[in-house]
Amino acid sequence: MTAGPxxxxxxxxxxxxxxxxxxxxxxxxxxxxxxxxxxxxxxxxAAPLPPLSQERKGSELLVWLSPxxxxxxxxxxxxxxxxxxxxxxxGGLLAVLGVAIAAGAATELGGGGWPAxxxxxxxxxxxxxxxxxxxxxxxPSLGARYERPxxxxxxxxxxGTRQAWDALDRGEDPTDD
Numbered sequence: 001m002t003a004g005p006x007x008x009x010x011x012x013x014x015x016x017x018x019x020x021x022x023x024x025x026x027x028x029x030x031x032x033x034x035x036x037x038x039x040x041x042x043x044x045x046a047a048p049l050p051p052l053s054q055e056r057k058g059s060e061l062l063v064w065l066s067p068x069x070x071x072x073x074x075x076x077x078x079x080x081x082x083x084x085x086x087x088x089x090x091g092g093l094l095a096v097l098g099v100a101i102a103a104g105a106a107t108e109l110g111g112g113g114w115p116a117x118x119x120x121x122x123x124x125x126x127x128x129x130x131x132x133x134x135x136x137x138x139x140p141s142l143g144a145r146y147e148r149p150x151x152x153x154x155x156x157x158x159x160g161t162r163q164a165w166d167a168l169d170r171g172e173d174p175t176d177d
Contacts, residue, residue: 016139019128026124027072033117034058034065083141091132098126
């Protein structure tokens with residue numbers, strides 16, 4: 001059941017806006033944090049050579065975290081464009097993505113603050129997705145002006161040559177169906 005513009009309450013609009021912002025903020029935070037240095041590997045070398053250090057970003061340690069965060073950002077856009085059962089399904093997918101991001105970051109929590117922020121971002125996406133899966137069907141959707149109108153074949157059906165010339169005589173554009 002899809003809620004029309006007149007039946008959408010202010011609370012539903014707020015809930016939708018909050019879930020959307022939570023999803024965007026969480027995915028954005030996870031995407032930013034995963035591109036930071038999570039680990040510095042120090043390799044001791046024989047004297048007189050100094051130790052060799054190599055910085056490792058979260059996206060190098062867990063290569064699948066960045067794509068999950070990007071898909072989560074795209075999912076936030078999909079929440080705007082969909083409604084009903086499809087929106088709830090996308091919410092479920094976002095919940096799974098958020099849990100996967102958080103679980104991946106949790107495996108590297110000893111590496112400092114960036115994995116913790118990635119975990120926080122994943123948790124935010126999971127909460128927004130779960131909330132959307134549970135309540136998203138009642139939330140507002142794009143208005144009818146964004147949908148293609150369905151015309152009856154009798155009105156906008158194929159015109160013959162005679163009808164095209166008559167339309168030109170009336171000052172109308174016969175190609176404008």
